[in-house]
Amino acid sequence: MLDIKFIRENPELVRQGLINKNSADVVDEILQLDEKRRTLISKSDELKALRNKVSSQIPILKKKGEDTSSIFAEMKKVGDEIAELDKQLKEVEDKLEEILRWTPNLAHSSVPVGKSAEDNVEVRRWIPEGFSFEFDFEVKDHIELGKKLDILDFERGTKISGSGFPLYKGKGATLERALINFMLDYHLQHHGYKEVFPPILVNRESMKGTGQIPKLEEDMYFIEKDGLYPIPTAEVPITNIHRDEILQEKDLTIKYVGYTPCFRREAGSYGKESKGFLRVHQFNKVEMVKFTKPEDSYDELESLVKDAEDILQALKIPYRVILLCTGDLSFSAAKCYDIETWSPAEKKWLEASSCSNFEAFQARRANIRFRREETKKVEYVHTLNGSGLATSRLMVSLLENYQTPEGKIIIPKALHKYTGFEIIG
RNA sequence: GGAGAGGUGGCAGAGUGGUUGAAUGCGGCGGUCUUGAAAACCGUUGUCCGUGUAAUGCGGACCGGGGGUUCGAAUCCCUCCCUCUCCGCCA
Numbered sequence: 062m063l064d065i066k067f068i069r070e071n072p073e074l075v076r077q078g079l080i081n082k083n084s085a086d087v088v089d090e091i092l093q094l095d096e097k098r099r100t101l102i103s104k105s106d107e108l109k110a111l112r113n114k115v116s117s118q119i120p121i122l123k124k125k126g127e128d129t130s131s132i133f134a135e136m137k138k139v140g141d142e143i144a145e146l147d148k149q150l151k152e153v154e155d156k157l158e159e160i161l162r163w164t165p166n167l168a169h170s171s172v173p174v175g176k177s178a179e180d181n182v183e184v185r186r187w188i189p190e191g192f193s194f195e196f197d198f199e200v201k202d203h204i205e206l207g208k209k210l211d212i213l214d215f216e217r218g219t220k221i222s223g224s225g226f227p228l229y230k231g232k233g234a235t236l237e238r239a240l241i242n243f244m245l246d247y248h249l250q251h252h253g254y255k256e257v258f259p260p261i262l263v264n265r266e267s268m269k270g271t272g273q274i275p276k277l278e279e280d281m282y283f284i285e286k287d288g289l290y291p292i293p294t295a296e297v298p299i300t301n302i303h304r305d306e307i308l309q310e311k312d313l314t315i316k317y318v319g320y321t322p323c324f325r326r327e328a329g330s331y332g333k334e335s336k337g338f339l340r341v342h343q344f345n346k347v348e349m350v351k352f353t354k355p356e357d358s359y360d361e362l363e364s365l366v367k368d369a370e371d372i373l374q375a376l377k378i379p380y381r382v383i384l385l386c387t388g389d390l391s392f393s394a395a396k397c398y399d400i401e402t403w404s405p406a407e408k409k410w411l412e413a414s415s416c417s418n419f420e421a422f423q424a425r426r427a428n429i430r431f432r433r434e435e436t437k438k439v440e441y442v443h444t445l446n447g448s449g450l451a452t453s454r455l456m457v458s459l460l461e462n463y464q465t466p467e468g469k470i471i472i473p474k475a476l477h478k479y480t481g482f483e484i485i486g
Numbered sequence: 487g488g489a490g491a492g493g494u495g496g497c498a499g500a501g502u503g504g505u506u507g508a509a510u511g512c513g514g515c516g517g518u519c520u521u522g523a524a525a526a527c528c529g530u531u532g533u534c535c536g537u538g539u540a541a542u543g544c545g546g547a548c549c550g551g552g553g554g555u556u557c558g559a560a561u562c563c564c565u566c567c568c569u570c571u572c573c574g575c576c577a
Contacts, residue, residue: 103545
């Protein structure tokens with residue numbers, strides 16, 4: 062949610078920001094409603110002040126035994142007027158809130174202006190020593206490898222649940238578990254995060270808090286009977302840990318890391334892109350979430366990206382870091398880096414991580430604040446999150462990059478103590 | 487699933503229609519005392535909105551959410567949500 066005061070004071074800035082984000086210009090509508098809202102509040106408050114003043118006199122008059130019936134009649138009228146004004150006010154506020162809820166965050170000034178993914182900017186790439194984009198044998202894709210080695214079974218996953226629900230088997234299952242444990246441990250030991258293991262079904266308030274609702278409602282599973290949503294990302298429960306709280310300045314930056322499965326309907330996205338692991342309804346992800354002071358959030362974003370990169374460097378998987386342009390930014394994000402790992406079979410970079418600064422956008426929705434020690438004032442925190450990382454896409458790159466000409470998989474050294482084996486096949 | 491209890495300020499916990507934003511205790515902050523600390527004592531202690539910025543200014547709202555009764559609601563009524571206890575079932 063954008064700050065109404067900011068919109069009021071910087072309408073043209075907001076207007077341009079919305080255009081840059083390929084979003085409808087609702088600034089005038091917002092300003093009009095805001096104006097109306099404030100007029101109604103003033104009128105209503107004035108009458109309420111009158112009523113309060115008179116009300117406080119009534120017990121005294123009664124004690125004196127004076128007749129209060131004419132006052133009652135008059136105040137009845139005032140009360141009706143107040144009710145009418147408040148009714149109008151509620152309508153205006155509901156409308157305003159609805160518009161603001163559908164209005165995306167604005168991009169940070171350091172974000173390149175652009176229309177689509179084509180305008181994204183590659184910031185850097187990292188290639189392990191001795192790596193070559195050209196293999197001297199014919200590479201197999203992760204689906205073929207998974208099938209041959211009997212570690213991934215997409216067909217039976219489909220039988221159990223439907224397409225997009227992968228079944229890991231044998232060393233594939235162990236490798237998946239090893240990756241999760243390795244990543245968690247790495248962030249705990251090297252990056253100073255606190256581990257959390259949150260609920261993976263959340264209520265509507267939590268979904269609103271991080272901005273998945275209303276914009277992405279169609280992309281979410283929903284358990285109607287209990288009003289609960291299977292989470293699309295751990296960002297939701299972890300960010301909501303501090304919903305409706307006032308944090309202490311000395312506790313910031315708070316850094317959480319947690320593993321959860323993630324569930325996405327991915328409605329309407331079938332076809333080539335959805336083969337195997339490329340797009341699934343259920344996948345595993347280790348997620349990092351930060352709560353920072355506003356002045357720290359962009360430094361924290363840089364270190365967040367580095368934290369995710371460290372995992373890939375430890376695993377020696379080639380990747381590149383992409384800075385998303387304004388048009389490709391997600392609804393809630395002010396700035397976002399994607400990390401893409403190399404798939405030799407697809408000959409493509411695959412998004413394996415997304416690290417975003419939401420500034421106060423989520424904090425305003427979820428009402429997450431902190432108190433400044435010096436001024437004692439409360440302010441919204443900035444929230445950030447990044448995948449560190451999603452295992453499905455990572456698995457594609459890992460299997461394909463570490464395959465041998467014989468179709469075996471070498472396990473990266475960093476994982477040995479987690480897998481208990483060094484090769485599959 | 488059945489039966490019951492309850493949701494009040496950072497926490498605990500009073501308050502059943504009228505100067506109640508709300509007693510009291512704890513915690514927090516400031517001060518006195520002290521070489522320092524503790525104890526004791528004194529003072530202070532929420533959030534949001536509007537308005538204004540000479541101000542620790544003025545006004546309004548907030549006692550789980552929503553609605554109602556009333557001149558007036560934390561207090562009465564309706565409704566929804568949540569939490570807890572006991573029983574049942576169960577990983």
